[in-house]
Amino acid sequence: MSIRVAILGYGNLGRGMECAVKQNDDMELVAVFTRRDPATVKTLTDVKVYNVDQLLSMQDQIDVLVLCGGSATDLPKQTAEYAKYFNVVDSFDTHAKIPEHFAQVDTAAKEGGKVAMISVGWDPGMFSLNRLYANAILRDGSDYTFWGKGVSQGHSDAIRRIPGVKDAKQYTIPVEAALEAVRNCENPVLTTRQKHTRECFVVAEEGADKAQIEEQIKTMPNYFADYDTTVHFITEEELQRDHAGIPHGGFVLRTGKTGLNGEHDHVIEYSLKLDSNPEFTSCVLTAYARAAYRMNQEGQNGCKTVFDVAPAYLSTLTPEEMRSTLL
Numbered sequence: 094m095s096i097r098v099a100i101l102g103y104g105n106l107g108r109g110m111e112c113a114v115k116q117n118d119d120m121e122l123v124a125v126f127t128r129r130d131p132a133t134v135k136t137l138t139d140v141k142v143y144n145v146d147q148l149l150s151m152q153d154q155i156d157v158l159v160l161c162g163g164s165a166t167d168l169p170k171q172t173a174e175y176a177k178y179f180n181v182v183d184s185f186d187t188h189a190k191i192p193e194h195f196a197q198v199d200t201a202a203k204e205g206g207k208v209a210m211i212s213v214g215w216d217p218g219m220f221s222l223n224r225l226y227a228n229a230i231l232r233d234g235s236d237y238t239f240w241g242k243g244v245s246q247g248h249s250d251a252i253r254r255i256p257g258v259k260d261a262k263q264y265t266i267p268v269e270a271a272l273e274a275v276r277n278c279e280n281p282v283l284t285t286r287q288k289h290t291r292e293c294f295v296v297a298e299e300g301a302d303k304a305q306i307e308e309q310i311k312t313m314p315n316y317f318a319d320y321d322t323t324v325h326f327i328t329e330e331e332l333q334r335d336h337a338g339i340p341h342g343g344f345v346l347r348t349g350k351t352g353l354n355g356e357h358d359h360v361i362e363y364s365l366k367l368d369s370n371p372e373f374t375s376c377v378l379t380a381y382a383r384a385a386y387r388m389n390q391e392g393q394n395g396c397k398t399v400f401d402v403a404p405a406y407l408s409t410l411t412p413e414e415m416r417s418t419l420l
């Protein structure tokens with residue numbers, strides 16, 4: 094029997110989920126839910142679209158609800174709200190607020206006897222896993238994470254939530270000299286500001302106060318305050334013409350030493366090069382949706398992160414197939 098998946102929130106990630114579920118023949122997409130008028134939401138497939146006020150009435154038709162809202166303002170409310178009723182997966186990526194989000198979602202999921210997986214994606218998500226593996230293995234070392242150059246969906250979403258902003262895209266740009274020093278095993282000590290810069294392209298509403306929008310972006314805690322940030326105001330046409338894609342990627346690196354006197358240097362590197370940040374992130378969400386369903390079927394409940402999920406839960410392979418093909 095297929096795992097019945099539903100989506101709440103139809104934006105870049107929602108469209109990515111629509112594609113990702115189609116690539117998994119043990120799953121079916123049963124519905125898309127939106128806070129808007131369903132008639133205004135045009136999907137890629139013939140999946141039915143409902144307003145979110147229909148969601149609870151369809152509880153018995155859904156095995157896993159994937160929350161595709163924004164981390165800045167949607168997921169802090171929605172994940173805990175629906176974890177009481179559904180197995181849920183979200184991509185919450187406001188790193189500084191993950192402990193608080195975990196606590197709220199854990200209470201809700203335990204109350205409902207459901208599994209809730211938070212902060213699933215690539216960072217947080219796959220990059221988190223690789224930071225943990227590298228740190229556990231190379232005990233004497235230094236960790237580094239670099240993103241881009243590419244479009245951060247979380248940062249773009251955060252800008253779009255500012256009053257007076259009609260649309261926006263944010264590029265994260267690694268400081269090449271910092272990346273080179275890390276790859277040369279120089280083990281540099283780098284501040285947040287020394288690793289990345291951020292460049293924003295913003296379409297302002299007619300008559301909006303651009304100086305105030307720029308100030309709100311540059312001082313935004315957890316997103317921009319600790320970075321050197323540039324803001325460009327452009328037209329909707331220019332945004333569509335010059336910034337239509339959502340590519341991204343990055344590296345997790347750990348450089349470390351072994352030997353009784355640190356005789357030998359080692360570099361662990363995990364990298365991603367993504368044509369579509371939302372479509373890749375949705376593929377990660379889909380694998381963890383499978384895991385959430387299976388873990389709940391075993392009687393597990395409460396909030397989980399990628400650290401709590403044994404890899405076998407993610408795969409469609411049988412244990413024998415895994416042992417014969419992946420070991």
Ligand SMILES: NC(=O)C1=CN([C@@H]2O[C@H](COP(=O)(O)OP(=O)(O)OC[C@H]3O[C@@H](n4cnc5c(N)ncnc54)[C@H](OP(=O)(O)O)[C@@H]3O)[C@@H](O)[C@H]2O)C=CC1
Pocket residue numbers: 101102103104105106107126127128129161162163164165167184185186187212213214215216217218246247248250251253370371374
């Ligand atoms: N952990 C990770 O590695 C990653 C995490 N993310 C997270 O995913 C989040 C979502 O990103 P993304 O999908 O790009 O955000 P979007 O802005 O595209 O969508 C967010 C929500 O906004 C609403 N929305 C979308 N389009 C419109 C529209 N035209 N008019 C009105 N409302 C609209 C939708 O809700 P509704 O349908 O209810 O209106 C949607 O769920 C990011 O904030 C980020 O935090 C993203 C990438 C990687």
Ligand SMILES: N[C@@H](C[C@H]1CC(C(=O)O)=NO1)C(=O)O
Pocket residue numbers: 186214215216217240241243244245246247248264265341370
């Ligand atoms: N969560 C990020 C995924 C990566 C990208 C990123 C950044 O560019 O700052 N941080 O983490 C996203 O929303 O795209």
